[in-house]
Amino acid sequence: MPGRVVTVTSGKGGVGKTTLTANLAVALALLGRRVTAIDTDIGLRNLDIVMGMENRIIYDIVDVAEGRCHLSQALIRDKRLSGLHLLPASQTHDKSAVRPEEVAAICEELRGDNDFVLVDSPAGIEGGFYNAVAGADEIVIVTTPELSAVRSADRVIGLAESIGKGPGRLIINRIKPSMVKRGDMLDTFDVIESLAIELLGVVPDDEAVIVAANKGVPLANEQSTQASRAFHNIARRMTGEEVPFMPIFEAPGSLLNRLRRAITG
């Protein structure tokens, strides 16, 4: 059965697209799926760093698009998980170096050998965005629980709908239970109410994610923290499994209030 191409996008930069792409790729691979992650952030590549593969890049997506190498030559295999590969971006070009049709063709070719093709997007809504969504079967929108990120996510959902790739599913990243409790941060329901798309997952803010990214070993390689459990739950939902959302804290008050505030996972 051919694989699914999933583009991870957000509009706003710095909300966690790359980290999520890396961690979801690892989590899916740990579930036994064959996964290839593609970095389309040409000129500002970082998926390779987060996945610990930066020293092994010989060819990149621009080389493939321009025919200087075969796709298989550019794919880098993960050292720990044999079913996980990366197609890195180029650092010496920019987003204009590839066209949407070229990225779509690459995604199509990868479909045959993979269960999932995860496409990491650059920030923005210009050419880079259209490159990243060109081959997508489905879009995952990433936002943090902040007004500016939610506004950008709304814009991107609208764009995705207008090109027939919408509406997509939502991941709320880096939620801080203590701030939500104090009323200083939007809670999950505020965000969903604004964006009105299906929720794929909620990931709590966790320093361990950053530490792992710097080491080049995505956190999803283990399962001890809440954040990594959230990654795994999201991966399971992507395979079609129904996974209930985890409570992030015991909120005082009525049952309804507790249900409203206590959702993550």
Added chain:
Amino acid sequence: MAQASESAVTIRGTRRGLSIAIGEGEWRELLSELDTRLALGTAFFTGSRVNLQTGKREISKEQLRELAGLLQKHKVELSTLQTSARATAETAQALQVRLALAEAPSPQAAARPFEQDVSEGILARRTVRSGQSLRHPGHVVVIGDVNPGGEIIAGGDIIVWGKVRGMLHAGAMGDEGALVCALELASAQLRIGPHILVSPEGRQPKKGHPETASVVDGQIVVAPWGSR
């Protein structure tokens, strides 16, 4: 909705400015209607330059002078005349009115057309998301929300069966009598005709309390629905 336009005077906004089209009918009646229409949208039309389209109609020097005078009374400048009648073209030239060629369709014109008269409406069952602009020369009814960064611009009334946090502009072609209604009117900025209402901190309407906005004594006033 029905296509037939009742009026022989059509006022459109185009990329190049205002365009007034005069159709068939008795001259005096047409003038009178034009007078009324211009008066209704004074704040919007004042100071604008207009392209007059008279189609096949033959217009005498006297009539053209009358027309120009009427426009001037409303502080509208007659910029060009577009006609397919030879006699009218000659009259225009005699009075030193510039003739315009028929507008070539431009690919960008499709982006924001104000093609029809303000008597039709549309119904859209969707949420207007950030960055989207829903524009229509007539009335607009939306079943859905208008998110921050999204906007509706209508020549007629605007009704939103949902939550409005974006920008609404009703009566955008100068109709101060246009109405805005919403289930939840949380807009930070509302416009009716030439008037603007800005709520500095964003409005915090109570859920379940629909409101309407209209112009009263030259200002936009928001009132709870049902309070008359």
